[in-house]
Each structure stands twice: as C-alpha cells, then as structure tokens.
Amino acid sequence: MQAGLRLIGRHDDALPLCEQVLTDYIRIFGEDHPDTHWARTNLAGTHRHLGRHDDALRLEEQVLAARIRLLSSDHPDTHRARANLAATYNDLGRHNDALPLVEQVLSARVRLLGDDHPHTVRARANLAATHRFLDPSGPEA
Structure with missing residues (x-):
C-alpha cells in the first residue's frame, strides 16, 4: 500500500506506512537484510519527496554504508x-x-x-x- 501511495504522489500518507515497514523489517529480518535496506531506501525517497532532505540524507548515508559493507x-x-x-x-x-x-x-x-x-x-x-x-x-x- 505504501508503494501505491508513493506512486500516486500521496507521500504524506505513505510516510507512516514506510516508517512502519522499516520498523517491522528490522524486527523480523534484522538490520542487514536486503529487504530492510530497500525499506530504508523507500523511506528516504518519501522524505525527499516531502522536502525532508535531512531525514533522507541520514537514511541514505546508512544505506550506502551498508551496501558497501555487505x-x-x-x-x-x-x-x-x-x-x-x-x-x-x-x-x-x-x-x-x-x-x-x-x-x-x-x-x-x-x-x-x-x-x-x-x-x-x-x-x-x-x-x-x-x-x-x-x-x-x-x-x-
């Protein structure tokens, strides 16, 4: 659902869902699972679309560091x-x-x-x- 909301430009509505997906993926799969990194990437993109560039930056730096490491x-x-x-x-x-x-x-x-x-x-x-x-x-x- 969060992906669909992002696709139609409803980033405000998608944000809490993206945050919940990331929280759930961390809990279920752990920090280093590929799906967790995609969830973090999606959350960062949602922040970017909302103009919350500092929040996106923090997440994108985490994703890049993890991608390099893993x-x-x-x-x-x-x-x-x-x-x-x-x-x-x-x-x-x-x-x-x-x-x-x-x-x-x-x-x-x-x-x-x-x-x-x-x-x-x-x-x-x-x-x-x-x-x-x-x-x-x-x-x-």
Whole structure:
C-alpha cells in the first residue's frame, strides 16, 4: 500500500506506512537484510519527496554504508544508493559532496553497462547538472 501511495504522489500518507515497514523489517529480518535496506531506501525517497532532505540524507548515508559493507563498492545496488545520496546532497545545496559520488556512478555505469545504456545516460545528465550547480555561469548556462 505504501508503494501505491508513493506512486500516486500521496507521500504524506505513505510516510507512516514506510516508517512502519522499516520498523517491522528490522524486527523480523534484522538490520542487514536486503529487504530492510530497500525499506530504508523507500523511506528516504518519501522524505525527499516531502522536502525532508535531512531525514533522507541520514537514511541514505546508512544505506550506502551498508551496501558497501555487505555487497561491495561496485555492486549495482551500491551505485544506486550512491546516486540517491548524491541527489540529496544536490537538493541540500551540497554540490561539492555530490560531485565525487556522481562521478563514481557514471564511471561504474560506463564500465558495467556501456555508454548508451539508459542508466549511463541518466548518470551523465546528473553529472552535467551537478557541474551546472557548481558553476551556474558556465558555458552550459
């Protein structure tokens, strides 16, 4: 239900359900279970959509650290977590923090998926946007 509410933009209604799902998954599966990390990711996304970027940041930092520890720095889920964290850094105006993460994501996606994969193209667009944030008067402005 929380996923459906998020899909139709009812993030205020989804938030308590996302929080309950995370609490339940921690209790049932433990902190390191993949479903627990997805629940944490979903909760962070809901916070982002509600403009609660500090709450999203805390959760996304936890997810990225866990993904690196449990899966590896080069796992696709780790790159997705890295991209989510970079987006939140950009939302918070922390573009210098976002830049190395966006660069890592693009490099990995080129290497793993190729230049023309849609995820690679999106990562390249995210890098361009981060550069625009850092230099709004640059040549692409």
